[in-house]
Amino acid sequence: xxxxxxxxxxxxxxxAAFTEDGQNLLDFLRRGVGDLSPKYGCGQGxxxxxxxxxxxxxxxxxxxxxxxxxxxxxxxxxxxxxxRLHPLQxxxxxxxxxxxxxxxxxxxxxxxxxxxxxxxxxxxDVIEAxxxxxxxxxxxxxxxxxxxxxxEGRIRA
Amino acid sequence: xxxxxxxxxxxxxxxxxLGSDGTYLGGGTLVMREVxxxxxxxxxxxxxxxxxxxxxxxxxxxxxxxxxxxxxxLAERDLAHLHPVARAVGGxxxxxxxxxxxxxxxxxxxxxxxxxxLALGARIVTAAGAQRPIEDFLxxxxxxxxxxxxQVPRPREARAFGFLKVSRIKPKGVSVMSIAAHLPRDxxxxxxxxIAFGAMGPTPLRAQAAERVLEGATLDAxxxxxxxxxxxxxLDPPTDALASAWYRREVAGVHxxxxxxxxx
Numbered sequence: 001x002x003x004x005x006x007x008x009x010x011x012x013x014x015x016a017a018f019t020e021d022g023q024n025l026l027d028f029l030r031r032g033v034g035d036l037s038p039k040y041g042c043g044q045g046x047x048x049x050x051x052x053x054x055x056x057x058x059x060x061x062x063x064x065x066x067x068x069x070x071x072x073x074x075x076x077x078x079x080x081x082x083x084r085l086h087p088l089q090x091x092x093x094x095x096x097x098x099x100x101x102x103x104x105x106x107x108x109x110x111x112x113x114x115x116x117x118x119x120x121x122x123x124x125d126v127i128e129a130x131x132x133x134x135x136x137x138x139x140x141x142x143x144x145x146x147x148x149x150x151x152e153g154r155i156r157a
Numbered sequence: 158x159x160x161x162x163x164x165x166x167x168x169x170x171x172x173x174x175l176g177s178d179g180t181y182l183g184g185g186t187l188v189m190r191e192v193x194x195x196x197x198x199x200x201x202x203x204x205x206x207x208x209x210x211x212x213x214x215x216x217x218x219x220x221x222x223x224x225x226x227x228x229x230x231l232a233e234r235d236l237a238h239l240h241p242v243a244r245a246v247g248g249x250x251x252x253x254x255x256x257x258x259x260x261x262x263x264x265x266x267x268x269x270x271x272x273x274x275l276a277l278g279a280r281i282v283t284a285a286g287a288q289r290p291i292e293d294f295l296x297x298x299x300x301x302x303x304x305x306x307x308q309v310p311r312p313r314e315a316r317a318f319g320f321l322k323v324s325r326i327k328p329k330g331v332s333v334m335s336i337a338a339h340l341p342r343d344x345x346x347x348x349x350x351x352i353a354f355g356a357m358g359p360t361p362l363r364a365q366a367a368e369r370v371l372e373g374a375t376l377d378a379x380x381x382x383x384x385x386x387x388x389x390x391x392l393d394p395p396t397d398a399l400a401s402a403w404y405r406r407e408v409a410g411v412h413x414x415x416x417x418x419x420x421x
Contacts, residue, residue: 002161022160022192022201044190051250057228058250063189065182065203067162110249131329132248 008069011079019066026050028066037078037105048133051106052076058113077105091146091155099138106133111147121151160192165204172284172303175202181303184256187263217311223258223304238318242273245322248329258304265356269335272355273320274307276337282306295360317341321416332356333400336416347371358393366390381417385410
């Protein structure tokens with residue numbers, strides 16, 4: 001199988017790795033680069049567990065051909081909390097917005113994309129922003145409440 | 158068999174190299190899931206051709222490149238009439254990836270954007286530069302080759318175009334059906350009526366019986382009732398996990414009536 005070099009930025013750090021022909025970004029990040037924070041849910045673009053930001057916008061990494069991130073900026077949950085947790089992570093804990101936690105990395109990235117673009121979203125904006133992320137155990141209410149806590153300044157970094 | 162990705166400089170190059178065994182990769186939402194499942198193998202062709210991502214508006218029409226995403230449509234003020242349609246496609250992640258060109262090839266139950274293009278009487282511009290009406294394209298889209306852009310006539314007034322998507326899950330759910338209606342008015346009468354249904358056949362289809370009822374008429378409660386009664390004539394709704402063909406037939410007229418009432 002042909003290997004292709006890909007250079008890109010992952011969470012602000014320059015990265016270079018080889019991708020296999022036809023490999024999706026999720027598999028590339030997990031196996032090729034070693035970032036295990038985006039999760040494999042369905043592989044069909046239905047669940048949103050693999051959501052990462054490409055040039056600041058949420059994408060389903062399982063449906064992105066890995067070689068197409070050449071020269072682009074990729075952000076994952078692994079880059080959210082550095083020395084201390086990101087306010088969204090604090091809020092998710094505070095509100096018990098993660099039960100099994102499998103959807104959480106995708107939820108966090110969708111929420112981050114929303115707040116980066118619109119720091120004061122309405123409840124409807126939040127619902128729309130996470131519409132592409134399925135949660136099958138916590139329920140959406142605590143997740144929505146956590147995102148609104150950050151948006152409305154109840155949780156600060 | 159493995160996957161072999163070919164990158165081409167332009168769409169025309171990709172078209173020349175496509176052959177009968179190649180699969181063209183656009184935004185990825187349709188083809189990559191098949192690559193992941195192993196149901197698409199062999200040669201995958203793509204291009205970063207910047208011409209595909211252009212939107213060019215003129216007075217009475219807009220040319221949208223095949224690689225324009227739903228998110229790009231939503232960011233374009235000139236395309237306000239298509240915003241409710243683009244917003245009905247997938248969730249935010251899908252809208253950042255899914256393209257207008259890909260939607261033209263999306264199998265049931267997808268293709269809500271194409272339903273709107275059909276009602277607006279769009280023309281398909283192929284990689285070779287030929288233009289054809291969207292109806293012709295939809296009839297043989299498997300053999301149609303690559304698409305460069307769509308030419309979309311612009312409705313003369315906002316209320317002349319309406320779109321409605323029926324889904325069981327909101328805000329992101331797959332279509333039970335979608336309906337798009339273009340009702341240009343000329344001195345109070347409807348002229349050039351086009352109504353399209355999505356998820357009511359193998360491709361988006363025009364509801365020609367309902368169009369005949371509306372053509373030349375004034376839009377009022379009794380015309381709407383007659384158009385609704387004729388809604389499913391000529392449509393071929395499938396049974397799938399979302400709804401049976403029977404259910405789709407039963408409710409199509411109700412939803413058409415609701416859409417037309419919004420356009421009064």
